[in-house]
Amino acid sequence: MYERSDNNTGTYGVIPYMDPKFFEIHSYHITEKSDIYSLGVLFWELTxxxxxxxxEKKTNDDHPSIIINILKRLREEPVENTNDKFVILYKKCWEHEPDNRPNILQVISELNCIDPENNNNVLTIPKETEKSEKTASVYSCQIEFK
Known part of the structure; x- marks a missing residue:
C-alpha cells in the first residue's frame, strides 16, 4: 500500500500487518500504535x-477482500494451547482503535509477566537472590512457545 502526501513520502506495508485506520482514513498517519497493531499480528503469526x-497464498485480486475483513474487525483465531496471557496481549495489540492498543512499554511489561512454563499463571518478580535460568530467559523475552 502507498500513501502519497505533499512531500512525496509514502506508507508501504503488507496488508494483514497494516493499521486498519490506514484503510479507513487514507490521510491517516502511521504512528507507534500502528506498529503495535503490526506487532500483535506478528505475535499471532509466531504461534x-x-x-x-x-x-502469502493470495493473489492481488484477493487483497480487497482481506482489507474488507480487517475493516469488519475480523482477526485470526488464536491457536489452541497458546498461552492465555499471550493471546490476551496480542488481541490488545491488534485492537481496531489505536487508542485501545497498549504502548510498547506496556507490551514489554506484559511479556515480562508471562510464565512460559504455565499456560495460565503470571510470574511474580523474584527477589534478586531468587533469579534462575528460567527467570533470566523470561526477563530477556526469550519465551518458548509450544
Missing amino acids: SRKSPFDF
Missing part, C-alpha cells in the same frame, strides 16, 4: 506458524 489470512 500459528502461518501467514495471517493466508496472505
Whole structure:
C-alpha cells in the first residue's frame, strides 16, 4: 500500500500487518500504535506458524477482500494451547482503535509477566537472590512457545 502526501513520502506495508485506520482514513498517519497493531499480528503469526489470512497464498485480486475483513474487525483465531496471557496481549495489540492498543512499554511489561512454563499463571518478580535460568530467559523475552 502507498500513501502519497505533499512531500512525496509514502506508507508501504503488507496488508494483514497494516493499521486498519490506514484503510479507513487514507490521510491517516502511521504512528507507534500502528506498529503495535503490526506487532500483535506478528505475535499471532509466531504461534500459528502461518501467514495471517493466508496472505502469502493470495493473489492481488484477493487483497480487497482481506482489507474488507480487517475493516469488519475480523482477526485470526488464536491457536489452541497458546498461552492465555499471550493471546490476551496480542488481541490488545491488534485492537481496531489505536487508542485501545497498549504502548510498547506496556507490551514489554506484559511479556515480562508471562510464565512460559504455565499456560495460565503470571510470574511474580523474584527477589534478586531468587533469579534462575528460567527467570533470566523470561526477563530477556526469550519465551518458548509450544
